[in-house]
Amino acid sequence: METTRLIMVAVGGQGNLLASKVLGEAALISGVPVRMSEIHGMAQRGGVVESAIVFGDATSSIISDSEADILLGFEPSETLRALNRCSKDTKVITNTATLPPFTVSIGKGVYPDVENIKKLIKAKCASLVAIDAMKLAKEAGSPMSVNIVLLGALVQSGSLGFTKENVIEAINRRTKKAFLDMNLNAFELGYEAAQNYGN
């Protein structure tokens, strides 16, 4: 089976570890081999959290620089920072809602302009889908569902080799029952937003 390498970058607390669990479950349901690796040492202290997910036949569980097939960024400046993980063939999906790092508030850096981030990524990579996942998450019922909105966008635009239904089943299995409706809603909103992106 073709190997697809997905990198997810997020800021601690954005729920990307749950997102990778859902993707893992979806892979199990779809019979796709998968290995994932995550670095979450200081996640709760507001640092960057990165997950690498390798679908298909390759046996490594991490992804080298320039070798991500898909980059899913939960925060635009983090998506930009992860460009070293991409090549001209990488599909990029990013949230456009910003979470400026604290260094910006204390004057140790300037947050890059989001339009410029989009322009740069678009020029360098194979494709870009940029959506305001925060807005959609709030629409779905809670800012906490940003991760699931982005999963929706990922499933719509990525080539992960499993169906929307399987991912929905995985959300069913892996997320808390109390939030199921909200999450399914969030997933749909992300899916649609990616579908309509650029139209």
Next chain:
Amino acid sequence: MHKLLNDSPGEEIMLLGNEAIARGAIEAGVAFATTYPGTPSSEISLNLFQMSQESDLYFEYSTNEKVALEVAAAAANSGLRTFCMMKHVGLNVAADPLMTLAYVGVTGGMVILTADDPAMFSSQNEQDNRYYAKFGNLPMLEPSSVPEAKEMIKYAFDLSEELNQPVLLRTTTRINHSNAFVTFGEMKPRQTKGKFIREPLRCVTVPAVARQLHSKLLDKMNKAKGLSETSDFNPVEGSGKAGIIVNGVSLHYALDAVEDLGIKDNTKILRLGFSNPMPEKLIKEFLKGCEKVLVIEEGEPFMEEAVKAFAQEAGLTIPISGKSEALFSRLYEYDPAMVREKIAVFFGVDYTPKTKLDTADVPQIPMRPPNLCSGCSHRATFYEVKQAAGDMDIICPTDIGCYTLGFLPPLNMGDFVICMGSSVSTSCGFGQATDQKVVSFIGDSTFFHSGITGLVNAVFNNHNFTLVILENDITAMTGHQPHPGVDMERFGLDGFGRVNIEELVRTLGVEHVSIVKPFKVKKSIETIREALEYKGVSVIISREPCALYAKSMKLLKPRAFKVSDRCVDHRDCINTIACPSFYLEAGKVKIDADTCVGCAVCAQICPENAITPLKK
């Protein structure tokens, strides 16, 4: 029921490496487990801790790794299957019992897990603990994948019982923190009570006994070598004249690389999973068929040096390489592309790596370092010590925990840290060697771990410094584990004792002890100032629960603050305490009401009294 206690052989489930290891221990019938938490090993013990509450498994968070290993050594010498886990530097703390426990051996299966951290994702060094196996004469196993880690720990218990020897299981972060599908196996019943049978000629290591034991140990290791020669964990894959010897996660990078480079048909790969003692015959046999051999291992040239020695003995002059300028580094971790490239270089295969993106036009992206949480009491304490010290020339030895982050600007509190507990003992040295004022910081858990002995030393040798003990009622950094000062009823658990830090410090003979509540800024500064003026050893205990923990346990009701229009924008708040709840909007300081917990420290600092509760 805990998901890892499910008696459902054949169930396929996605597990974190650390969960797979915990499950493997359960399948092996582990009855007794001890640890001191440390990333990347922490989730193993967390899961065992949870399972111990639902089963007859005995689990304890011990005071430090030496204690954990000694407690476990007794259980293993009472015949129980015993598991002791720690991060790599923890094994340094436990090295004293480790070296002689190897002589004494065990009667029940005993596995000691060391979680190494190449690239230092959350550690102060990247020491390669495979040398402990060699140094201490311990059989060692090293998994290459998550599912294998589960199988390996089961074998490790069997091996330990076969040899009556503790077995070292060595993982790296990429095993501990990877996820993969794992299939549940049968669970062996647990034997939870054992019997110690007196055997002074094995268990009392006076010199005359130890001399005998050392010789017996070498015999055991000889036997282990025989097992390693034929172990399924040392497989050879493929055939051909190009040879690769590999361990751990690098196996998969190598397998993917020979596939990608199209050299699979003339390459053979020996993976050493049972890597101490090394399978000498197997390696010599492997080398004989090769024209060239590449050794791929993160860390030090542990295998490479042994392989070269074996080749010399076998009279082989083929090129064998691993660590070199053109090939592999002893630094950090490896990755698939790096391994692919080095294999191509060594075996002379054409290969063009993926072209890097040109990022010359990408603007500088502001750094996102980890930061103390909003409302973290450490921030308040650091600020207050700084204010109290004024323009004194101070040295701040610090220690290992969330509060190490205090060294970052704008707090800049933290000048020296080498290992757990070192804040206290290095304060003794700095106080003696300089005329500077020494103020050091240590967390409560770290104080119990290895700060106490330093403080005893300080009292006895009459040193001169101020120690701030940050008592936040939890081991915060590694994910909120208990420690001896914690009220276990908060965890819903009874039957635990509790050590009071203040009483302990006074009993040790510290004459100047003061308590501060760090969220009372003015009062704290006064108290700290007085402690700093004391000549001799003074201790300040700064008491406030970890905000993140208190929030998650609903012990704290966040009550957000806001910046009112009295703000005149001199930004003392942001610039001095750097709480992550501050942000700038159109150049104005704002407070994020979703993350502010209402510690009110900034409100007490603001000279304009511009920071006020959001709701009255």
